[in-house]
Amino acid sequence: MQRVRMSSEQAPVHKLGDSQMTLSPKFRLAMIQSSVLSPSEIEFSLQGEPLIPGLPDDVALNCLLRLPVQSHAACRTVCKRWHLLLGNKERFFTRRKELGFKDPWLFVFAFHKCTGKIQWRVLDLTHFSWHTIPAMPCKDRVCPHGFRCASIPLDGALFVCGGMVSDVDCPLDLVLKYEMHKNRWTVMNRMIAARSFFASGVIDGRIYVAGGNSTDLFELDSAEVLDPVKGNWCRIASMGTNMASYDAAVLDGKLLVTEGWLWPFFVSPRGQVYDPRTDRWENMAVGLREGWTGSSVVVYGCLFVVSELERMKLKVYDVDTDSWETIDGPPLPEQICKPFAVNACDCKIYVVGRNLHVAVGHISKLRQKGTCEDKWNFSVTWDVVDPPDGFSDLTPSSSQVLFA
Numbered sequence: 001m002q003r004v005r006m007s008s009e010q011a012p013v014h015k016l017g018d019s020q021m022t023l024s025p026k027f028r029l030a031m032i033q034s035s036v037l038s039p040s041e042i043e044f045s046l047q048g049e050p051l052i053p054g055l056p057d058d059v060a061l062n063c064l065l066r067l068p069v070q071s072h073a074a075c076r077t078v079c080k081r082w083h084l085l086l087g088n089k090e091r092f093f094t095r096r097k098e099l100g101f102k103d104p105w106l107f108v109f110a111f112h113k114c115t116g117k118i119q120w121r122v123l124d125l126t127h128f129s130w131h132t133i134p135a136m137p138c139k140d141r142v143c144p145h146g147f148r149c150a151s152i153p154l155d156g157a158l159f160v161c162g163g164m165v166s167d168v169d170c171p172l173d174l175v176l177k178y179e180m181h182k183n184r185w186t187v188m189n190r191m192i193a194a195r196s197f198f199a200s201g202v203i204d205g206r207i208y209v210a211g212g213n214s215t216d217l218f219e220l221d222s223a224e225v226l227d228p229v230k231g232n233w234c235r236i237a238s239m240g241t242n243m244a245s246y247d248a249a250v251l252d253g254k255l256l257v258t259e260g261w262l263w264p265f266f267v268s269p270r271g272q273v274y275d276p277r278t279d280r281w282e283n284m285a286v287g288l289r290e291g292w293t294g295s296s297v298v299v300y301g302c303l304f305v306v307s308e309l310e311r312m313k314l315k316v317y318d319v320d321t322d323s324w325e326t327i328d329g330p331p332l333p334e335q336i337c338k339p340f341a342v343n344a345c346d347c348k349i350y351v352v353g354r355n356l357h358v359a360v361g362h363i364s365k366l367r368q369k370g371t372c373e374d375k376w377n378f379s380v381t382w383d384v385v386d387p388p389d390g391f392s393d394l395t396p397s398s399s400q401v402l403f404a
Contacts, residue, residue, distance in 0.1 A: 069127075106352075111397060118397075143196070157179050164196035176188065198220070268286070328380070
C-alpha cells in the first residue's frame with residue numbers, strides 16, 4: 001500500500017477562487033457580477049502580445065491550461081496575459097471546458113465536529129492538492145447528514161438538495177447548484193416536497209429523489225425528478241412504502257434504495273427499485289437488501305459496498321445468484337475511520353474518512369477461469385492520501401467526483 005504524504009506545509013489548501021457568496025438564513029445568493037471579459041475585449045487589449053514567445057497561441061494556451069491550480073499564484077505574475085488567464089478561475093475552467101480538458105476532482109462535503117459548521121473541500125485527483133470553493137449559501141445550524149448530494153460529472157455540476165434545520169428538526173426543500181467552470185453557487189427551483197435523509201441518484205442526466213423524512217418527521221413515500229436543463233421538478237410514481245434512505249445507487253439505469261439494517265435487527269431491511277423507463281417501483285431482491293451493509297459505488301457496472309465496519313474488505317453483488325462476494329485484496333486502510341463518504345471514478349473508489357484521510361482503491365477485474373460466461377473476479381489495492389493538519393476536526397458527509 002502506497003501512502004501519499006500531504007502535510008499542511010507541503011500542500012496548503014488553495015482557493016479555487018475568492019468567495020463571492022454571503023451566508024443567508026433565507027437561502028438567498030448575493031448578486032454576482034462576472035469579471036470575465038468578452039473574447040473581443042481580451043483580444044483587443046492584448047493584441048500582438050504572445051502567450052509564450054515563439055509558440056502559436058493555440059499551442060501555448062494548451063500548455064497553460066494544464067498548469068496545476070496551486071501554481072497559478074506564481075505563474076500569473078509572468079505577464080498580463082497569464083494574469084488574465086490564471087488570475088480568474090472562472091475564465092480558466094471555462095477555457096478548459098471549451099477545449100475539452102477533463103481532469104477529476106473529488107468534492108467532499110464536510111463539517112467541523114465541534115462547531116458543526118459545514119464546508120466543502122476539494123481534492124485535485126491529478127496533483128493531489130487540496131482546494132476550497134465559495135461557501136455554500138446555507139443556514140448556520142443544519143444537520144450535515146440530512147442533505148443529499150448528486151452530480152453530473154462531465155458537466156462539472158454539483159447539486160445539493162433538501163436537508164434539515166438542526167434546531168427545529170425541520171426538513172428543507174432547498175436545491176443548490178455549483179458549476180465548476182463558473183466557480184459559483186446558484187439557487188435552483190425548490191423540490192415539490194421538503195425532505196431529509198432521502199435517496200438520490202442521477203439517471204440520464206436527471207436527478208431523482210425519493211422517500212426521506214417529511215416536515216412532520218414521518219417517512220415519505222413520494223418521489224420526484226429534476227431536469228437540470230429546464231430546472232423543473234416533476235412528480236414520479238410513489239414508492240408504495242414510506243421509507244427513509246440509508247443508501248442508494250444507480251445500477252443498470254435503475255435507482256436502488258435501501259433503508260439499511262435497523263436495531264435490534266428483528267426485521268429484514270426494506271428496499272425498492274425504480275425504473276424510469278416504466279415509472280414503476282418494485283421490491284428489491286432479498287439478498288441484495290440484506291447484504292447491503294455499507295456505502296455503495298458502481299464500478300465496471302457492478303455494485304460494490306464499503307462496509308460500515310472499519311478494516312473490512314470490499315464486497316460486490318452478484319445479480320445472477322442474488323448474493324454478495326468479498327473481493328480479493330487488503331481491507332480498508334487503518335487510517336480511514338468512520339464515518340465514510342464514498343464515490344468512484346472509472347476503476348477507482350475514493351473512500352473519505354474522518355479528518356479527510358482519503359483511500360484510493362484501484363479495482364481490477366479478471367475473467368473467472370473455466371467459465372464461458374461474463375463472470376469476473378475482482379481485486380483491490382489501496383493508496384492513502386494524508387490530509388493537511390488543518391483538517392483534523394473535519395468529518396465527511398458526502399463526496400462527489402466532477403471533471404473540469
